[in-house]
Amino acid sequence: MKQKTSTNVDFLLSLPRSAKIGVVLCVDTSLIILSVWLAYYLRLGEFISLSDGALISLTTSIVFALPIFIISGLYRTIFRYSGWPALLTVARAIFIYGLLYASIFTAIGILGVPRTIGIIQPILLLLFVGASRALARLWLSEQYQTLLKKAKQPKFLIYGAGESGRQLARAMSGNQEMQVVGFLDDDNSLHGHVLNGQTIYNPADLSKLAKSLNIKDVLLAMPSISRKRKNEILNQIQEVQVSVRTLPTVSDLAKGKVTISDLKELDIDDLLGREAVIPNQILLAKNITNKIVMVTGSGGSIGSELCRQIIELRPKKLLLVEQNEFALYNIHQELERKKTEVHIIPLLASVRERDRVDKITSTWQPDTLYHAAAYKHVPLVEHNLSEGVKNNVLGTLFTAQAAIKCKVENFVLVSTDKAVRPTNIMGASKRLAEMILQALAAENPSLKLSMVRFGNVLGSSGSVVPKFRQQIKEGGPITITHPEITRFFMTIPEASQLVIQAGAMATSGDVFVLDMGKPVKIIQLAERMIELSGLSIKNEENPDGDIEIEITNLRPGEKLYEELLIGNNPKITSHNRIMKAHETFLDWKILKDKIEILTIAINENDVQTVRRLLEELVTDYEPNMDIVDWIHLANNKKS
Numbered sequence: 001m002k003q004k005t006s007t008n009v010d011f012l013l014s015l016p017r018s019a020k021i022g023v024v025l026c027v028d029t030s031l032i033i034l035s036v037w038l039a040y041y042l043r044l045g046e047f048i049s050l051s052d053g054a055l056i057s058l059t060t061s062i063v064f065a066l067p068i069f070i071i072s073g074l075y076r077t078i079f080r081y082s083g084w085p086a087l088l089t090v091a092r093a094i095f096i097y098g099l100l101y102a103s104i105f106t107a108i109g110i111l112g113v114p115r116t117i118g119i120i121q122p123i124l125l126l127l128f129v130g131a132s133r134a135l136a137r138l139w140l141s142e143q144y145q146t147l148l149k150k151a152k153q154p155k156f157l158i159y160g161a162g163e164s165g166r167q168l169a170r171a172m173s174g175n176q177e178m179q180v181v182g183f184l185d186d187d188n189s190l191h192g193h194v195l196n197g198q199t200i201y202n203p204a205d206l207s208k209l210a211k212s213l214n215i216k217d218v219l220l221a222m223p224s225i226s227r228k229r230k231n232e233i234l235n236q237i238q239e240v241q242v243s244v245r246t247l248p249t250v251s252d253l254a255k256g257k258v259t260i261s262d263l264k265e266l267d268i269d270d271l272l273g274r275e276a277v278i279p280n281q282i283l284l285a286k287n288i289t290n291k292i293v294m295v296t297g298s299g300g301s302i303g304s305e306l307c308r309q310i311i312e313l314r315p316k317k318l319l320l321v322e323q324n325e326f327a328l329y330n331i332h333q334e335l336e337r338k339k340t341e342v343h344i345i346p347l348l349a350s351v352r353e354r355d356r357v358d359k360i361t362s363t364w365q366p367d368t369l370y371h372a373a374a375y376k377h378v379p380l381v382e383h384n385l386s387e388g389v390k391n392n393v394l395g396t397l398f399t400a401q402a403a404i405k406c407k408v409e410n411f412v413l414v415s416t417d418k419a420v421r422p423t424n425i426m427g428a429s430k431r432l433a434e435m436i437l438q439a440l441a442a443e444n445p446s447l448k449l450s451m452v453r454f455g456n457v458l459g460s461s462g463s464v465v466p467k468f469r470q471q472i473k474e475g476g477p478i479t480i481t482h483p484e485i486t487r488f489f490m491t492i493p494e495a496s497q498l499v500i501q502a503g504a505m506a507t508s509g510d511v512f513v514l515d516m517g518k519p520v521k522i523i524q525l526a527e528r529m530i531e532l533s534g535l536s537i538k539n540e541e542n543p544d545g546d547i548e549i550e551i552t553n554l555r556p557g558e559k560l561y562e563e564l565l566i567g568n569n570p571k572i573t574s575h576n577r578i579m580k581a582h583e584t585f586l587d588w589k590i591l592k593d594k595i596e597i598l599t600i601a602i603n604e605n606d607v608q609t610v611r612r613l614l615e616e617l618v619t620d621y622e623p624n625m626d627i628v629d630w631i632h633l634a635n636n637k638k639s
Contacts, residue, residue: 004328020228027134028069028129032125035061038124040114042120043117053112053113054113062448064101067429068093069093074089085132087134090130090133091130097122102157103118103555105117145169155181155215156181157184157215157217159185161190161200164221165183168221169183175204175309180198180333181198183200183201184201206240206306210242219245220244237549284500286504287504288310288313288500291366291367293310294321294360294371296369296399297320299324304327306372306496311335314341316343317345318344319344323349351399354398356566361403365489368503370412372414375426377426378418378556379556381426382628385611385632393429393432394529394595396437410504412503413450413452413482415433415452416430419433422618423622423624425611431621432618439586442587444508446508449506454498456490463485464526465529467566468513468529469529472535475547480526481552482554483551487519487522510580511581511582515577594613597613603615607632
């Protein structure tokens, strides 16, 4: 019964304002009739029919009272405003009415109407109307406030009327932040049916529904569909300009019911339209399970994800090597919370410090070493030339030599597509690091020294995706360095899994290249992120749009296009996402002398010599601008 009453109240409160005023006018008319009838009873001591003189007094009361109530503003203060101000308004209106009514029936007198009716009826009407307003406040105020809050909640549709959709609808039923107003589903047989009190609509009608129901968000509740199908759905939603959010994966859902906290912003990797390959568990476990594993740069984007993947594969020990104290603390605490039996050892160290790296490897004798420590932000390395080369080149050299001394079975260098025909210091330094590892591998064929080269990872500290997200939240503009710039993209977990699998397939000196799929135009990625946030692009064609895309200039050392192969002769491997490249390199005897000269130039911050040596050693390196090292520029100004 309580639920039914609440539903009736909700219906009443959701009526248009004109309809509410009509309801209150009817109530007041009924109260006028009741007050006249009771006034005659109090005067005569018996109930009479409302005819003859009684009908005259009733008609006069209605004719006088309702216009006075309207003029006094009695119907501008209904329901939620019924309080003392409203009661005072009622008292003033009925006082004016009472003067007029009493002057006619008491002072002047009408045949067949007792004079005291002119006094009793206004008093009764004051009591009845005042009580009705007080009861309205008591009965309706809480429900009205609840309805107001509900009306202000963003409305959304759930795409998917399956179990996940039903769980999500139940979880959202009492939510004060968002309101479910229906489902979308591809199954034609479900269209028009009602699920959990909500209608199931045809996705083709989304554009109309967005306007009629004031939809702000669509929540994808189909965690098991393919990325290709999800991409098709996103293409359809994109045209409607509503924000899209999604649920976790099936494996995450298996751990418990869906809750509000499970909702997350749309993963941009869903937009790439490429299915993630299921990892080969044998390859994943080969160099990790029951082994001592070391990860340099363990607090970085790739390094930390490598650690997350590795700890699930149950190594004997996991050495976390990181120079950034805060980053090391974060990844260590995260891994400790998993409560595994793996012995995790956090080690503050810079790979540029040969003695520290030697001490770590000699103490724990790791079986597998993943070298992810690197400076990778192109403009920053360009402006801090010597430090970038020292970290990326000498850090790799010192770590590899330490691994060789301790006879580490597997050494894997995490490399980058920017090492291919580089135009910047970062790319040239990573290519030289590859060449050092290739040369050392040729000198030590019994050890498996390999490298894995891939492009941008979504969500990393250097990725455009978090930058674009923040710019959209701030209202824009989104800044892009060039309208034609393209990049390869892969998710951090997928890239990390492929690094582990590639390392497991390695022989000495292998250069592995990950299949990154098709390159993505950055401006198209930005446009898609804007539209799937429920916003519009501001441009010449749409000057009233929400987010503008601003084209800046290419940054120091930045390329329009990235490549993964220097040559055109990649070899297939047993994994369809991993290829093997054949890259030329210098003999270690020649390279060693050049590295010694490079080390001296780095220590002296002789950036001109450092860059000249990079050009000499990395034959495909073609700088696209002058030296912009900060110290070099400042010293030039002084001279």
